[in-house]
Amino acid sequence: MKVLRAESAGFCRGVERAINIVRDYLKKGRAPVFTDGPLIHNRQMMAELEAEGVREVGDYRSRSKLDLNLSPEEKENAVVIVRAHGVTPERREYLKTLGTEFRDATCPDVGVIAGRVRLCAKKGFSTLVFGDPNHPEVVGILGYAEGRGFAVRTEADLAALPPLGDKVCMVSQSTMFPDEFEILAEKVRERYPDAQIFNTICGATRSRQGDVVRLAEQGAEAIVVIGGRHSANTVKLATLVERQGLPCYHIETLRELDLEQMKRYSVVGVTAGASTPGFLIDEVCNTLENSKNY
Template sequence: MKVIRAKSAGFCWGVERAIQVAREESQGGSRTVYTDGPLIHNRQMMDALSKDDIQEVGDYQSKNDINLQDTEEKESVVVVRAHGISPQRRDYLKGLGLPFRDGTCPDVGIIAGKVKSHSEKGYQIVIFGDPEHPEVIGLMGYAHGKAHVIMSENDISRLPDLGDKVAMVSQSTMFTHEFKHLSGMLAEKYPEMLIFDTICGATKERQSDLVDLVKEGADAIVVIGGKHSANTRKLAKLAASHECPTFHIETAEDIVRADFANFKTVGVTAGASTPEFIIRKICRCLEQF
């Protein structure tokens, strides 16, 4: 079977940076690095990082208190993950009394800056995103209680009257076409609304490369990445929307040979948190069919 790999498959720069920050702080495992929830949404990569004593503590949404082991024999440091956190959570983590390093992706930092500055100017903030996702939870913390999260047309109809000052941003990993559609609807309701398309460049590139795979003749699409990874799930949804048989898998062990019996060409892409070693292994496996 022929395998076409998307150019952008795999780590985005924000994930690479967060991993680099954590590895720098770990100093080859001589210090324990605690990340508040998974540093990135990929279980296999978190397992690999644990060899450098980079450990996930806290919870997926960064809401619960953290109980750190008192390890006197080794220094420890807290690292914030790529999705970022709310200012309240930042204060909490700093209050743990350990050295603190921020691995928040600068693209998420830009969104947080827009939410903060506009809420301080009296704007109501509409965030297009998943209210359960840690990035959105973090962004809401910058809105001084003025955030409204929407995912669909129904959510727009349920919004209270937001007045004249409204600003809209997006979670970094959403679909561009959905953002355009919903921001257009909202702009009819709030003609003065400020619209900031904050979907990150890495997400846009992965979405357009996936469409290219279909155009290049892929009979089926394999999307590799963690089941918790928002951008990976989005890629799988986008591929399925092109009526292309789509397989969202995490590792080579998830591949069922019989599923690919009728395909000549398969397109492979991967979420922004999927490590290269997994992508290569899966491509090799598919090529052997």
């Protein structure tokens, strides 16, 4: 079977940076190395890091209090690391009170979004974040809006907003579809003509989405998308495959792929989310390359 592997498949720079930060602490013999919620949205990679000594504490949205239960000596050697998705400023301050070293592994691209929102909020703007209100990145970004932030995804969400006055800014969760952002941004401009609009979808998201279109153009008859089911950018890639009119197989690992079913295709595309480790992608590509189609 011919396999077309997307060039961008796998770790983005934000995920790679977060993993490197954690591993650097492990290499230095620091322990325990805590992450506040999942460092990245990939269960297999988190399991690998756990085997190396990382301890995930807290909850999915980084809201619950942490009971680290450490002696003063243990605190000296421990470190608490902020996830790649970032956290609210309140959470950041809270984590700093735990008595351990504090290290921020927020992706720089998310940091830029948070910084923009912070600046706009200081100038009295209300903030609209195009994104999923339950995603930790959006929860974190909204924390910078000084109580005047709202997650919006549809025109109905805009219609349901309280009166905001003229000073409105709009940003995006980093992993959204650019075309959908532009459509909603146009609606925001109609309602708030002076709105300041920043398309903050990150480069890694754009290149991964672009590669799905390229795989379709190169003749893929179906596309396998590897990555966490709770990974926003991976789910978007799967949706994009369906928009190309191609069969999509969204899997977390090779075990979920029905290899018999795949034999009906002679050319298969493979891509992966920004938090999917290379070993999972290699495994799928190698297996498909070695299987014969009907």
